[in-house]
Amino acid sequence: MMIKLQDVHLHFGAHHALRGINLDVKQGEVISILGPSGSGKSTLLRCLNLLERPTKGKIYIDGDNILGSHFDVTRLRRHVGMIFQGFNLFPHLTVLNNITLAPQNVRGLQVEDAEERAHALLKKVGLYNQAHKHPNQLSGGQKQRVAIARALAMEPNILLLDEPTSALDPEMVKEVMCVIQTLQEDNITMLAVSHEMSFAKNIAQRLLFMDEGQIIEDTTPNAFFNNPQTTRAKAFLDQINY
Amino acid sequence: MLTKNEIFHILSGLSNNVLVTVVAVCLGTLLGATICMLRLSRIAPLAALARVYVSIFRGIPLLIQLVFVYNGAKPALGLDLSPLEASLLVFSMNSAAYVSEIFRAGITSIDKGQWEAADSLALTRFQKMRYIIVPQAIQKVSPALVNELINLFKESALVSVITLNDIMRQAQNTVSQNYKYFEVYGLVALTFYICVLTLTQIARLLEQALNKSHGVNDD
Ligand SMILES: Nc1ncnc2c1ncn2[C@@H]1O[C@H](COP(=O)(O)OP(=O)(O)OP(=O)(O)O)[C@@H](O)[C@H]1O
Ligand SMILES: [Mg+2]
Numbered sequence: 103m104m105i106k107l108q109d110v111h112l113h114f115g116a117h118h119a120l121r122g123i124n125l126d127v128k129q130g131e132v133i134s135i136l137g138p139s140g141s142g143k144s145t146l147l148r149c150l151n152l153l154e155r156p157t158k159g160k161i162y163i164d165g166d167n168i169l170g171s172h173f174d175v176t177r178l179r180r181h182v183g184m185i186f187q188g189f190n191l192f193p194h195l196t197v198l199n200n201i202t203l204a205p206q207n208v209r210g211l212q213v214e215d216a217e218e219r220a221h222a223l224l225k226k227v228g229l230y231n232q233a234h235k236h237p238n239q240l241s242g243g244q245k246q247r248v249a250i251a252r253a254l255a256m257e258p259n260i261l262l263l264d265e266p267t268s269a270l271d272p273e274m275v276k277e278v279m280c281v282i283q284t285l286q287e288d289n290i291t292m293l294a295v296s297h298e299m300s301f302a303k304n305i306a307q308r309l310l311f312m313d314e315g316q317i318i319e320d321t322t323p324n325a326f327f328n329n330p331q332t333t334r335a336k337a338f339l340d341q342i343n344y
Numbered sequence: 345m346l347t348k349n350e351i352f353h354i355l356s357g358l359s360n361n362v363l364v365t366v367v368a369v370c371l372g373t374l375l376g377a378t379i380c381m382l383r384l385s386r387i388a389p390l391a392a393l394a395r396v397y398v399s400i401f402r403g404i405p406l407l408i409q410l411v412f413v414y415n416g417a418k419p420a421l422g423l424d425l426s427p428l429e430a431s432l433l434v435f436s437m438n439s440a441a442y443v444s445e446i447f448r449a450g451i452t453s454i455d456k457g458q459w460e461a462a463d464s465l466a467l468t469r470f471q472k473m474r475y476i477i478v479p480q481a482i483q484k485v486s487p488a489l490v491n492e493l494i495n496l497f498k499e500s501a502l503v504s505v506i507t508l509n510d511i512m513r514q515a516q517n518t519v520s521q522n523y524k525y526f527e528v529y530g531l532v533a534l535t536f537y538i539c540v541l542t543l544t545q546i547a548r549l550l551e552q553a554l555n556k557s558h559g560v561n562d563d
Contacts, residue, residue: 151463151464153460153463153464176466176467176468177466178466179463179464179465179466180466182464183464183465184460184461184464186457186460186461188457190455190457190458190460190461191461192458192461192462192476192480193480194479194480194483203465203467203475204465204466204467207467207471207475208465208466208467208471252465253464253465256465256466
């Protein structure tokens with residue numbers, strides 16, 4: 103098992119945001135996480151690269167107990183990439199340097215190697231000639247594709263996507279989704295929170311439905327959309343269908 | 345009217361105002377950056393020390409700091425400071441307190457998403473500061489830093505009190521001989537005003553150039 107969560111709880115002060123998460127994820131699985139606002143989807147993702155720290159429970163990634171007191175967080179983050187709703191590109195750096203910064207400084211790549219790889223990734227996300235622009239010269243869809251290239255430059259084997267297309271205009275959603283679709287071929291384990299149904303329906307193999315800090319359905323997208331088991335899931339689906 | 349000699353005598357004091365300002369800005373920026381780092385460090389005693397430093401230098405009027413250090417260094421520490429030494433010391437340390445707060449405001453104003461993106465790329469705390477946070481913070485606070493420079497320059501007239509021969513003290517010397525209060529102090533006021541206007545204008549041009557190069561504020 104590549105990712106294993108055992109009875110994970112997280113409290114924000116008095117607020118109990120995750121209430122006993124148990125989850126096993128296999129290498130290469132592509133998982134879509136759905137659920138109403140405030141159900142803890144982002145919090146769950148952010149626990150997997152320790153942007154948030156659970157208050158109770160165990161998380162194993164690649165056999166490492168990542169909540170162990172001597173565990174080196176940067177070691178985990180080297181192979182767990184994250185894509186944010188707001189892109190979070192570095193505005194003072196060019197597109198190229200956004201992508202090469204971490205490979206050079208964290209993985210120790212030489213400039214030429216990092217840049218060569220960055221150019222290849224930009225080609226992959228369809229932005230081959232934008233390397234020397236600054237982020238503020240790009241459209242939202244282009245920014246998110248740069249963010250994807252930046253994460254891929256670390257050669258992650260796990261990619262966390264938190265509403266990667268929610269801040270985008272409809273026509274840009276498609277270009278970003280196309281790029282995400284190509285990642286399947288790379289055997290990257292992906293967990294994505296996305297209200298974009300095309301991700302759940304066309305890309306994901308597995309679907310988690312969360313409610314009030316718990317995973318209340320763990321199933322396939324097909325089964326979930328055609329035959330939801332819980333009343334909460336039915337209510338959720340009714341809502342998004344209108 | 346003032347004679348050429350009188351005008352020259354008064355204006356020659358300006359070099360001391362410039363000297364105090366330039367040294368205070370340079371040392372104050374270096375020291376201020378250090379204090380800011382201490383203030384933000386996770387070692388509680390260091391952070392507390394930095395906080396006390398800032399509160400002292402911001403809480404006591406500059407004039408009092410000057411007089412106290414100039415006159416108090418000898419009885420307290422056996423240090424015989426010249427007016428210039430005392431001025432440079434006090435202005436640098438005072439400026440450091442303000443600059444450290446400017447830097448701190450700049451650093452804490454950087455969007456949470458920038459920190460998280462840097463974290464998610466496995467950058468260490470130092471790398472995150474060095475490559476992501478500090479460069480953006482410096483761009484953001486550069487107008488405030490220029491403002492601090494202008495303030496220092498204006499306040500540099502205070503050094504006349506501890507007998508450093510700046511423009512103000514030269515003016516006082518002149519006026520005690522020719523009694524031309526209006527002309528002498530008018531000249532001092534006009535000189536400061538022209539200098540400050542010039543600095544403000546340069547600052548505005550710099551800011552425009554920075555904004556043009558690339559927007560820090562969007563995204
Ligand atoms: N840093 C925080 N401090 C306090 N409460 C928080 C914090 N982050 C999240 N929460 C709370 O925890 C709960 C879960 O938040 P989370 O962001 O995981 O929800 P979500 O499922 O991602 O929702 P959305 O669909 O709106 O993004 C929410 O009630 C939220 O208000
Ligand atoms: Mg969320």
